Amino acid sequence: MPTAEAIAPSLPLLAVEGVTKRFAGVTALSDVSLEVRPGEILGLLGENGAGKSTLLKILSGVMPPSSGRIVFDGVEFNPHNPQDAKRLGIVTIYQELSLIPTLTVAENIFIGRAPLGRFGLVSWRKMEVDSRAIIARVGLDLDPETPVSALSVAEQQLVEIARALSLKSRLIIMDEPTSALTETEVQKLMSIMGRLRKDGVAIMFVTHRLEEASAICDRMTVLRDGRLAGHLDRDGGPIKLPKIIEKMVGRAASELYARPTLRDVAGDVRLSVRGLRTVRDPQAPHAIVLEGIDLDLKAGEILGVAGLVGSGRTELARAIFGADRIAAGTITLDGKTIAPETPADAIALGIGLVPEDRKHQAIFAALGILTNFSVAALGRYSNALGFMAERRERQALASYRKTLSIRMASPEQPIEGLSGGNQQKVILARWLARDPKVLIVDEPTRGVDVGAKAEVHQILVQLAGRGIAIMMISSELPEVLAVSDRIVTMRRGRITGEMPGIEATEEKLMELMALDQTQEATQ
Amino acid sequence: MTSTTEQSQRSGINVARLLMSFGPLMFLALLIVVFTVLKPSFIDPINIFNIMRQISITGLIALGMTFVILTAGIDLSVGSLLAFCGMVAAVVAKGGTANTLSLSTSGAQGYGWFAALLAAVVVGALAGGVQGFAITRLKVPPFVVTLGGLTVFRGLTLTISNGGPISGFDASMRWFGTGLIGPVPVPAIIFAAAAILCHIVLRYTRYGRAVYAVGGNAEAARLSGLRVDRILISVYIIVGFFAGLAAFVLSARLNSSEAVAGIGYELTVISAVVIGGTSLFGGIGSVGGTVVGAALIGVLQNGLQFNNVSSYTQSIVIGLILILAVAFDRWLKSRVRR
Numbered sequence: 001m002p003t004a005e006a007i008a009p010s011l012p013l014l015a016v017e018g019v020t021k022r023f024a025g026v027t028a029l030s031d032v033s034l035e036v037r038p039g040e041i042l043g044l045l046g047e048n049g050a051g052k053s054t055l056l057k058i059l060s061g062v063m064p065p066s067s068g069r070i071v072f073d074g075v076e077f078n079p080h081n082p083q084d085a086k087r088l089g090i091v092t093i094y095q096e097l098s099l100i101p102t103l104t105v106a107e108n109i110f111i112g113r114a115p116l117g118r119f120g121l122v123s124w125r126k127m128e129v130d131s132r133a134i135i136a137r138v139g140l141d142l143d144p145e146t147p148v149s150a151l152s153v154a155e156q157q158l159v160e161i162a163r164a165l166s167l168k169s170r171l172i173i174m175d176e177p178t179s180a181l182t183e184t185e186v187q188k189l190m191s192i193m194g195r196l197r198k199d200g201v202a203i204m205f206v207t208h209r210l211e212e213a214s215a216i217c218d219r220m221t222v223l224r225d226g227r228l229a230g231h232l233d234r235d236g237g238p239i240k241l242p243k244i245i246e247k248m249v250g251r252a253a254s255e256l257y258a259r260p261t262l263r264d265v266a267g268d269v270r271l272s273v274r275g276l277r278t279v280r281d282p283q284a285p286h287a288i289v290l291e292g293i294d295l296d297l298k299a300g301e302i303l304g305v306a307g308l309v310g311s312g313r314t315e316l317a318r319a320i321f322g323a324d325r326i327a328a329g330t331i332t333l334d335g336k337t338i339a340p341e342t343p344a345d346a347i348a349l350g351i352g353l354v355p356e357d358r359k360h361q362a363i364f365a366a367l368g369i370l371t372n373f374s375v376a377a378l379g380r381y382s383n384a385l386g387f388m389a390e391r392r393e394r395q396a397l398a399s400y401r402k403t404l405s406i407r408m409a410s411p412e413q414p415i416e417g418l419s420g421g422n423q424q425k426v427i428l429a430r431w432l433a434r435d436p437k438v439l440i441v442d443e444p445t446r447g448v449d450v451g452a453k454a455e456v457h458q459i460l461v462q463l464a465g466r467g468i469a470i471m472m473i474s475s476e477l478p479e480v481l482a483v484s485d486r487i488v489t490m491r492r493g494r495i496t497g498e499m500p501g502i503e504a505t506e507e508k509l510m511e512l513m514a515l516d517q518t519q520e521a522t523q
Numbered sequence: 524m525t526s527t528t529e530q531s532q533r534s535g536i537n538v539a540r541l542l543m544s545f546g547p548l549m550f551l552a553l554l555i556v557v558f559t560v561l562k563p564s565f566i567d568p569i570n571i572f573n574i575m576r577q578i579s580i581t582g583l584i585a586l587g588m589t590f591v592i593l594t595a596g597i598d599l600s601v602g603s604l605l606a607f608c609g610m611v612a613a614v615v616a617k618g619g620t621a622n623t624l625s626l627s628t629s630g631a632q633g634y635g636w637f638a639a640l641l642a643a644v645v646v647g648a649l650a651g652g653v654q655g656f657a658i659t660r661l662k663v664p665p666f667v668v669t670l671g672g673l674t675v676f677r678g679l680t681l682t683i684s685n686g687g688p689i690s691g692f693d694a695s696m697r698w699f700g701t702g703l704i705g706p707v708p709v710p711a712i713i714f715a716a717a718a719i720l721c722h723i724v725l726r727y728t729r730y731g732r733a734v735y736a737v738g739g740n741a742e743a744a745r746l747s748g749l750r751v752d753r754i755l756i757s758v759y760i761i762v763g764f765f766a767g768l769a770a771f772v773l774s775a776r777l778n779s780s781e782a783v784a785g786i787g788y789e790l791t792v793i794s795a796v797v798i799g800g801t802s803l804f805g806g807i808g809s810v811g812g813t814v815v816g817a818a819l820i821g822v823l824q825n826g827l828q829f830n831n832v833s834s835y836t837q838s839i840v841i842g843l844i845l846i847l848a849v850a851f852d853r854w855l856k857s858r859v860r861r
Contacts, residue, residue, distance in 0.1 A: 323746060347748035361746055364739035366806050375736050376747040382729040390727075430747070 011074070013038045013202045014059075014090075014171055019068030021054050028054040031068070032228050034221040036171060041193060041203045043217035045210070047248055047476065051226040052206050056175055059204075060092035061085035073170070089170035093160045093177060099148045106131035106144035109163045134166045135159065138192050154185035161192065165201075172196070173204040178212055179310035190216050208308040210245070210514040214238045222247040241514070242507070249477070249506040267299030268334075270469040271320070271351075271438050276329035278319055288312035290319060291493040292329070297438065297469045302460060304484025304501065305473040306509050312493035313473045314356050317440045321353045322346040333437065347376060352431035354424070356442035356473070362427045363415050370411035372426055373397050377433040400429035404459060421445075421452025428459060439463065442473045457483045477506045489513045546851065547799055547815045551822060558826035565829055568706060575711035576776075578821035580605075581788055582714045582814065583769040585795040586721045587762030589813045592796050593725075594738040594758050595805025596658070596665040600672030601766045601792055604650055605785035607676040608770035612643040613689035613780035616696055636696035636775075644767035650676065651763020655756030665759075673789070680782050690779035700776025710772050717765070722810040734758065738805025794841065795820055798848040819844070 012035035021029040029051040036042045046052050057063050059070070061079030070077040072088055079085040085092070099108045107114075109131045117123030131144040138158045148156060157177055164172050178186045193203055193216055207213050213220060220239055222229040229247045232239045276293040290312050297303050307313040318324040320331060322340030331338050333349055340346035343353070355361035364372050374381050374393050381393040397411055404425045408418055415423055424444065431439055441460065445453040460483055464470050474480050480487055484501040489512035497512035558565040584601050591598050616639035633639075650672070657668045702709040725731035736744045737754045745751050774780040799816030801808025820841060827837045 321746075342750075343746050344748040344750055353746060355746055360740070361742050364736055364743055364806065367735060367739045371732055371735060371739075375732065375744070375749070378729045378732055386728045386730055388727055388729055388732065 012036060012071075013073055014077075014204075015071040016055070016059075017069045017071065019055070019058060019065045019070065021051075021058060021063070022066045028226050029058075029065075030226045032223065032226075033068075034228070034231070036202045036204055038170070038202050039197050039200045040218045041197055041205055041216055043213040043220035044204055044206045044223070045208075045213060045220055045244060045248060046223035046229070050223040050229075050248075052223055053175070054226075055223070056092060056173060056206065059085070059090065059173060061090075086167060089168055090173065091164035091167055091169040091171070092173040093157070093164060093175065095176045095179060097153070097156050097160060099156055099159060101149035102147060104145050104147050105135065105142065105151070105159055108148055108159060109134055109144075109166055130166075131162075135162045137165055138162045139188065152185075154181045154189070157181070157189070158192070165196070169201065171202045171204065173206070175206045176208065176309060177205075178207065178209055186212060208310075208514075210241050210510070214241055214244065220244065224248060241511070245507050245510045249510065267301060267467065267469070269296050270299045270334060271295075271297040271471075272332045273320065274330050274332075276316070276319060276331070277327045278315060278324060279327045281324070287324070288315050288493050290315055293493075293495055295488065295495065297471055299437075299469050300464050300467045301485045302464045302470045302472055302483050302501075304480040304487040305471060305490060306475070306477060306480045306487055306513055307473070307490035308475060308513050310492070311490040311513065313475075313490050314442055315493070316490070317353060317355075317442050317471070317473055320346070321351060321440060323353070347434065350434075350437035352376070352434060352436040352439045354427050354431065354439070354441040354444060356446065358420070358423060358427065358447065363423055365416040366414055368412040369408055369415050369418070369426055370394065370397055372415045373400070373411075373429050374433065376430050380433065396433060397429070400425075400432065404429060405455065419449065419452070420447040421449055421456065424448055424452075424456060425459070428456070432463070436468060438469045438471070440471045440473070443475065444472060445474075445476070445479060453479070477509055480504075480509065481506065546855075547812060547819060547848065551815055551819045554819065554822050554826060558822070558829065561826075561830055565826060570825070570829070572706060572708055572711065574818075574821045574825045575714070576708040577825065578817045579708075579710035579714035580769045580773050580776075581791045581795060581820075582817040583717055583765050583772070584762065584788065584792045585799075585813050585817050586714075586717055586810060587758075587765030588792050588796050589721065589799075589801055589808060589810055590725070590734055590758040590761045591665075592738075592793070592801050592803060593734050593805055593808050594755055595741075595803070596755065596758065597793070597803070598651075598654070598669045598672075598759065598762050599666065599789045600650075600654065600669040600676055601762060602785035602788035603673045603676035603680065604647055604763060604766040605770045605773065605788060606680040606780075606782060607650070607683075608643040608647045608767040609774045609780040609784055610680050610683045610689065610782065611646045612639040612767075612771050612774055613692070614683065615639045615642040616692050616774075617689060633693070636693070636699065639692075639696060639774075640699075640768075640771045643771040644764050647763040647765070647767025647770070648760045649763070651759040651761070651766075652756060654763075655759030658759070659752040659755050684780070684782045686782055688779045688781045692775065692778055696775050697778055698775070700772055700774070700778075710776065713768070713772060717768070718810055718814050725810055730754075730757075735806055738807075740806070791820060794845045798845060800852060802852075 014036040016032060016034045018031050018033055019029060020027065020031055032051065032055060034042070044052055044055070058065050061082045061084050064078070072090065077088065100111070103111070106127050110127050114122045115126040115130065117126065128144050135142070135144065135158070138161050140155065140158050140162065142155070148159065151159065161172065177189060181189065190212070193205070196203060205213065205217060215238060217239065218234050220232040222232065222244065232243060232247065273293055273295040276290055278290045280289055281287055288310055293316055305313050305316070315324065319326050322342050322345050338349055340349060340351070359365065364375070370393065381396065382388050394411060400406065401408065406425045406429070407422050415426060418426070444460065445456050448456060457479070460470055460472060472480070472483060481501065481504055487499055487501055487504050487509065488495050489497045489509055491513055499508070555566070564570065584605065588598060588601065616633045616636065618633040654668050654672050657663055658665050699709055699713070704712055725734065733749050733754050736747070736749060737751050741751055773784060795816040796808070796813050797803060797816070798819055799808065799812030799814070801812055823841060823844065824837055827840060
């Protein structure tokens, strides 16, 4: 184990002291403190919504904290923008890479600070030579003149790290750097992180992947529901997973979700998936490839699909829904083989999807609630000549408004004026208007406040009660546990486990989501 | 506290909506008042009808352009397409490509106005369909496809006509450009009828809803089961159809199809749509707005001319109005979003 004492005194490089961040009434981060020392890798862990991204945004100068204090290298640190943070040597590498794909590796590394030669013109030679040395530091062996668009995601990540190093970074914050990488690429990244640690660089490693965190981190800070859940220290050996999971899950979270009584679900198999595979789409290099999914979904059942970011859960939903191309495998609906090539095909067959990214994939922000509601069922609310039967349409919306308790001003109100929970209810109503056989909901309560979460859960349970087969994808385990009759876990494009909802616990699921092939370990 | 923020947002949006739909209309009324004060004869029915005739050509195309811009697209080819359709109409009306250059109504071997009209709108719609196909299937951005179309259709026009005009149509065809029904010019009636039709389609039909949805969020539209590509192709067919109809009316009015007709019309047309409040980013806008936008440009041009302002200065004024209209629109929206 590389030690830091040779280089670093135990003075922290970064100290976050009692930082709180409030947004319009919501407290995203409450009284969080942590420290990072030079030559140390600190893991920042927590479930979705725990407040990790908020903290990162504060540290990288994107937004200021509401209260609390940050000290960097012994001086109070109040960045007004990301440049301030960078100037001090704090570089954040986000999940969405920030390289410019049309420029070369060298140009990206030296963007905004190209080395100048005679007459103040850019010295391309020096730039090439320097960038070759810089990328060598992260173990990359490629021509600096290669355009970034030609690199793999992993290579791009390394280029970002190389750029961070060339900026004389003292603290590198990595936000989920491994989510798009293969196992070997992860190994490579880990060894580079180890080398940086030896050089005295401080690293803050934000991740969902517990094994990776356990393997590399010297210490961990765990957040839960915007609060500090605790610090963990390496004690002779790597920090053990159960200890991390315990901190992440806590006790408080499960109290938010009342567990419904187990319903008796004896429906027939509605949707059946066998050997479903996808191939890497060059248009979407971040998408996870499905490696043979087998799944059954019964009428009247809520199947929870639990998985971390990058597990392939969203890709599974999109493949079934005809939104992404399928490379192999079969899907049957009520015993008949189906092959939806577009969402329109899947919808016509009786499948609905509430997508994960509400803003970009579900709502028509500027359009009225009425249009948002009826868009998937225009045929049902129009006559043979193609004219909208607006009275019927309005009546239908009015009835959903009542049954789903959608709080809105008028059917013409643009949907962007509604709260997240009410938007999501409109999207649910959109699908209910079609009486779907199968409803796939992807992160149904993302961006939905706590009160409305419970309402959404109730709606899902009611719908299942009406015989709709529901597949609920979620990375929030309390949610999965609250409503699922049966739960499958996914990791890296594969199903890693299955259990009845009543037997599941957060600890069991977390292990299955985080580890490879550990079915034995759970029972 | 959520309810109060919703409340304030709600009323803010309503005020903004009101301004967004009536802002251009109020400006139009103001212009009419100002021009009338400057020269009372501006408000004479003869002049008003004159303005209506003037705006009907670009107005017709602007109706089609409203569909395109609602989907966040653009069509730069409409001016050239107008010339091309006009030339096709002339060839059909006169029964050949022979450029007689005679103004006499000697179209004895021609096929009549109806065939000419049909040819113009069918060719326009087909041309639009081809461009729509290139946009959706070849994934070339609308700006580029229709920029290419702008050159191609002009070239086709010049090829057919050999560079010159084809002139001299029979009286029944000329009626569509110069006739009157009561005191109202026929082109104005055609424009009004088309505007009402387009309004009904966009506001009251399933198709209209789909157009707004595709422009509002194409990915959400796809995931809601709309056939986005088909809808995109259809809007280019519609604008092509209207370019053909406008071409027919223009040829009838001038008693001639000119190879250089419609140069720069795309800019007037797009200006009318944008001044009328339709967002270039799609999803927001209306036919009513476009009619007001077209009227605004028409009144401005006519009023300035009426007061002997040179056409050079007119260009400057119209350009500035365009920018101000969009700036105002932006400002309103930013007020709402706060």
